[in-house]
Amino acid sequence: MPSFEEIVRPFQTPDITPPKQGTDDVPSVVPNVIVIAGGTGSGKVMQGNYQATSTVYVIKRPKEKTS
Amino acid sequence: MSTFPFYFSWVAPGTPFNPAIHNVQDEEILSFKIEHSEGEIPSLTIEIRNPRIGLLAPGRLVWAWFSWDSQASDGIVALFFGRLVSVPTDLLGEAVTLRFSAQPLNFLVQKQSLAPSLQVRPYWDPVFIDIAHRLDPDSVLEGYSAFWHVDRVFNLVSISDVLVGEDGLISITSSEGFYDSVNLSVDKPPLRSVYVKATVKWTQQAVGTVDMLPQHIQSYSGDGLISGWPKPLASLGAGWTVAYSSAYDVYNVAKTQTITITTSWKNQEKSHNYGDPMSFNQSWTRPIFRCPYLRQVVTSYSKIAIIDQDPDGFNDPTATTSYTDVWVPLWTVSTTLVLRYEAMRQRTEDVRFTLAADLQPVFTDPGGQAANFAQDSELIDVQGSVGLEGPYGTDRGTWAPDTQYYLYDYFIVTVAGIQHAYYVLRDHVSEPAFNEQSTAGVWQPFTYYGQGENVYVGGEVFAVLVSHQSKAGFNAAALDGNGNLIYQFRPNPFSGQRLYSPIPNYRGAWLPSTVYVGNDIVIAPGGTYYKVIIGHTSGSTFDPYGTDPTGQLLFALLLNPAPIGDLSRRSYLPTDRGLWSLEYLIMRARAALVSRSRAVKVTFECPFHLAVYLSCRKNAQLFDSRLPGGQATGKVTSYKLIGVGVDSAPYASITISCAVGNGNAVHEFDGNPTYAAPGYAVIGYQYYTDRETLIGAGDVNYSYPADSPIDDGLVFPLDKTQSVISETITTNPISQEQAIITAYTGSQQQQLFLAQIEAGISEAQAQINLIQSQHISQAQLYEQALAANPSWYELVLNPVVNGPFSTEYDITVSELMVPQQINLAAPSSP
Numbered sequence: 001m002p003s004f005e006e007i008v009r010p011f012q013t014p015d016i017t018p019p020k021q022g023t024d025d026v027p028s029v030v031p032n033v034i035v036i037a038g039g040t041g042s043g044k045v046m047q048g049n050y051q052a053t054s055t056v057y058v059i060k061r062p063k064e065k066t067s
Numbered sequence: 068m069s070t071f072p073f074y075f076s077w078v079a080p081g082t083p084f085n086p087a088i089h090n091v092q093d094e095e096i097l098s099f100k101i102e103h104s105e106g107e108i109p110s111l112t113i114e115i116r117n118p119r120i121g122l123l124a125p126g127r128l129v130w131a132w133f134s135w136d137s138q139a140s141d142g143i144v145a146l147f148f149g150r151l152v153s154v155p156t157d158l159l160g161e162a163v164t165l166r167f168s169a170q171p172l173n174f175l176v177q178k179q180s181l182a183p184s185l186q187v188r189p190y191w192d193p194v195f196i197d198i199a200h201r202l203d204p205d206s207v208l209e210g211y212s213a214f215w216h217v218d219r220v221f222n223l224v225s226i227s228d229v230l231v232g233e234d235g236l237i238s239i240t241s242s243e244g245f246y247d248s249v250n251l252s253v254d255k256p257p258l259r260s261v262y263v264k265a266t267v268k269w270t271q272q273a274v275g276t277v278d279m280l281p282q283h284i285q286s287y288s289g290d291g292l293i294s295g296w297p298k299p300l301a302s303l304g305a306g307w308t309v310a311y312s313s314a315y316d317v318y319n320v321a322k323t324q325t326i327t328i329t330t331s332w333k334n335q336e337k338s339h340n341y342g343d344p345m346s347f348n349q350s351w352t353r354p355i356f357r358c359p360y361l362r363q364v365v366t367s368y369s370k371i372a373i374i375d376q377d378p379d380g381f382n383d384p385t386a387t388t389s390y391t392d393v394w395v396p397l398w399t400v401s402t403t404l405v406l407r408y409e410a411m412r413q414r415t416e417d418v419r420f421t422l423a424a425d426l427q428p429v430f431t432d433p434g435g436q437a438a439n440f441a442q443d444s445e446l447i448d449v450q451g452s453v454g455l456e457g458p459y460g461t462d463r464g465t466w467a468p469d470t471q472y473y474l475y476d477y478f479i480v481t482v483a484g485i486q487h488a489y490y491v492l493r494d495h496v497s498e499p500a501f502n503e504q505s506t507a508g509v510w511q512p513f514t515y516y517g518q519g520e521n522v523y524v525g526g527e528v529f530a531v532l533v534s535h536q537s538k539a540g541f542n543a544a545a546l547d548g549n550g551n552l553i554y555q556f557r558p559n560p561f562s563g564q565r566l567y568s569p570i571p572n573y574r575g576a577w578l579p580s581t582v583y584v585g586n587d588i589v590i591a592p593g594g595t596y597y598k599v600i601i602g603h604t605s606g607s608t609f610d611p612y613g614t615d616p617t618g619q620l621l622f623a624l625l626l627n628p629a630p631i632g633d634l635s636r637r638s639y640l641p642t643d644r645g646l647w648s649l650e651y652l653i654m655r656a657r658a659a660l661v662s663r664s665r666a667v668k669v670t671f672e673c674p675f676h677l678a679v680y681l682s683c684r685k686n687a688q689l690f691d692s693r694l695p696g697g698q699a700t701g702k703v704t705s706y707k708l709i710g711v712g713v714d715s716a717p718y719a720s721i722t723i724s725c726a727v728g729n730g731n732a733v734h735e736f737d738g739n740p741t742y743a744a745p746g747y748a749v750i751g752y753q754y755y756t757d758r759e760t761l762i763g764a765g766d767v768n769y770s771y772p773a774d775s776p777i778d779d780g781l782v783f784p785l786d787k788t789q790s791v792i793s794e795t796i797t798t799n800p801i802s803q804e805q806a807i808i809t810a811y812t813g814s815q816q817q818q819l820f821l822a823q824i825e826a827g828i829s830e831a832q833a834q835i836n837l838i839q840s841q842h843i844s845q846a847q848l849y850e851q852a853l854a855a856n857p858s859w860y861e862l863v864l865n866p867v868v869n870g871p872f873s874t875e876y877d878i879t880v881s882e883l884m885v886p887q888q889i890n891l892a893a894p895s896s897p
Contacts, residue, residue, distance in 0.1 A: 019776060025873035046323060
């Protein structure tokens with residue numbers, strides 16, 4: 001390679017030179033996209049109840065009268 | 068009459084030469100000179116006896132044939148056909164000099180008609196030509212080592228290479244060349260290298276969808292998932308939006324019903340014995356779930372009956388059992404999520420190489436000083452655009468009803484005789500009639516509709532209230548699985564997101580007899596897009612080279628389809644179209660080197676008859692022992708045919724320019740296959756590294772650039788693997804159950820109940836207090852426990868609106884092999 005070409009094209013090699021990052025544009029840092037679906041929920045809290053009452057037969061003595 | 072064997076005949080424009088008619092001397096010729104230099108128009112300067120007339124008077128003929136009587140087998144030979152350029156300046160003299168030009172009246176038209184055949188790979192690439200000059204025929208030659216050529220007899224326009232004459236070679240022997248006329252000079256230092264730096268830019272664009280696939284998520288707080296699930300059409304940022312989404316409460320937990328079951332029994336016997344059961348009443352209230360659930364008793368109370376056979380004993384014949392409970396269902400949420408990406412990234416590719424010429428030494432190397440490079444090296448620094456010019460998307464011609472349209476389709480619709488163009492903003496099937504305010508596509512069966520869209524059915528527009536996939540038939544009162552109304556009639560059909568967006572200036576397919584204004588964009592019959600530069604009414608056929616009366620082009624060529632082809636591509640130069648651009652740049656450098664390789668100029672004179680057929684499309688070879696190697700071959704760069712009067716023989720003066728190359732050759736190399744051994748498959752089946760390809764005239768080769776652009780690695784169309792950095796579902800029913808159990812305060816409440824009894828409050832009142840206060844409190848504690856243990860879906864995506872990305876390619880090119888038209892190292896003799 002002539003001497004002047006070593007100055008003009010010092011980057012050029014006999015083999016294929018792999019591409020490299022250009023200097024014209026530098027990528028800006030764009031943050032990743034974060035999607036959060038859901039989160040706070042109070043669920044479905046429901047109430048119930050049960051009540052049962054039963055009675056049986058009893059003989060009740062009449063109260064005596066007091067004088 | 069003079070015996071000067073030349074004829075001059077005034078004729079009408081376009082008159083073909085006829086030796087039987089034009090063998091006249093309409094003027095008395097005293098002398099003449101035909102001159103033609105490379106890249107210039109041939110001219111005839113003729114001295115005649117002053118005819119004392121107005122040569123440019125109205126009605127006079129201004130075109131003329133000039134011919135020579137060979138007095139041999141060639142007969143009368145036409146030498147020049149041209150038109151008078153101006154009136155002579157020496158009108159008062161006995162002799163006047165007339166100047167004629169061989170430039171045809173349709174010079175520009177001829178160049179334009181030639182241009183398409185020259186606009187070919189690798190010599191022409193509109194990428195590096197600004198829009199105003201893409202149809203300019205002069206810009207065509209930048210990649211050619213050639214000049215325009217005008218034939219002096221037929222006025223035909225062509226191009227001619229600077230080294231290789233297309234019309235052959237004339238040889239002048241040493242005895243034919245006038246000895247004293249031969250002159251050799253070194254014109255200027257040859258150009259040894261050209262450094263090329265080119266930049267191409269485009270906007271990488273891609274549109275597509277990525278399906279996150281259905282999920283079935285179990286959680287005790289499924290309501291949070293449903294309410295927070297991304298809504299259709301919502302923007303997520305950095306190029307992502309929600310195309311379709313749904314979150315479905317599989318067991319309809321949100322609308323769970325509560326039932327109360329009451330039973331009652333009473334002893335109907337007329338006589339009773341001691342201890343007989345007399346009545347039984349039961350009431351049971353509970354929610355009805357179709358899903359698993361967690362149930363906990365909050366309060367409970369029981370009292371047994373006491374009877375004593377002793378009539379004086381204590382009896383409490385009523386037994387009571389009661390409890391309250393809290394139910395917490397386990398939701399199952401079925402989700403879909405399809406995301407749409409609209410990528411847009413600015414991309415730049417720089418390509419650099421140096422093309423050096425294989426030349427003989429002409430000057431000694433001055434020693435590597437920067438100032439010396441200026442004279443033997445050149446810089447070509449060009450910028451180009453390979454992206455789309457004109458509308459983005461798919462041309463759908465004229466809008467039609469009941470037709471499927473997709474995002475970024477564009478079409479023409481004529482309203483009141485005026486053409487309008489629109490983009491499609493959402494996939495849909497078009498309505499029966501066009502309206503630019505339309506918000507609804509025709510409802511289709513088995514189609515996904517997102518909440519917020521409108522649909523058109525039977526002349527009415529309905530809003531989609533619930534994201535869903537449609538059934539086989541439309542039902543305005545349709546409900547989803549949870550009983551929610553899916554559609555709602557929209558009284559104002561234009562309320563909602565529009566389907567179309569106007570495109571200014573786009574006029575669709577070019578039409579005859581149509582008024583076009585500046586900046587209008589039309590599609591030519593061949594499918595290429597053009598921009599109207601000068602407003603006009605179109606003719607019957609499309610002519611890209613059409614001009615206005617002042618010769619200004621009416622159209623400019625747009626790069627549409629874009630040179631990048633698929634706009635989603637990551638790289639340009641390694642593509643086949645990119646290699647075209649690269650080859651064009653090499654051709655630009657080659658043209659500069661070849662033109663400057665003609666460092667040696669040889670001028671000589673010879674007899675007239677040897678040069679009557681000479682043109683600047685020929686090579687000439689001169690043999691002369693005084694020349695290095697005894698001969699020189701070169702391209703005819705100029706010549707003169709001269710006649711100075713009847714007393715002198717006419718002669719020719721010729722200048723040739725000789726390339727000082729070494730005459731070496733460069734070869735093609737198939738490269739090293741990366742998959743199978745050479746011969747296993749034909750070239751093109753597999754990728755070859757280090758491949759060297761000959762281009763143009765086969766005097767230079769280059770190596771393919773490696774296709775590995777510097778960017779974030781995304782390859783469109785995207786799939787889920789490429790799009791998603793992480794995807795997590797945070798939902799743990801077990802931990803939620805534990806939180807619920809932890810929040811259970813039932814035992815504490817029981818202690819509080821007992822404390823009230825001890826304080827003298829009746830059992831019944833204590834029970835009421837417990838139910839009214841603590842029971843409700845327990846439910847709130849559960850809700851708080853669930854809120855503190857949320858379930859969520861988290862998705863992290865790669866941004867697609869980012870960049871800019873820039874990649875540099877250093878290309879390896881061979882030396883340019885230049886012919887040896889003169890051997891400066893060879894000896895000469897006197």
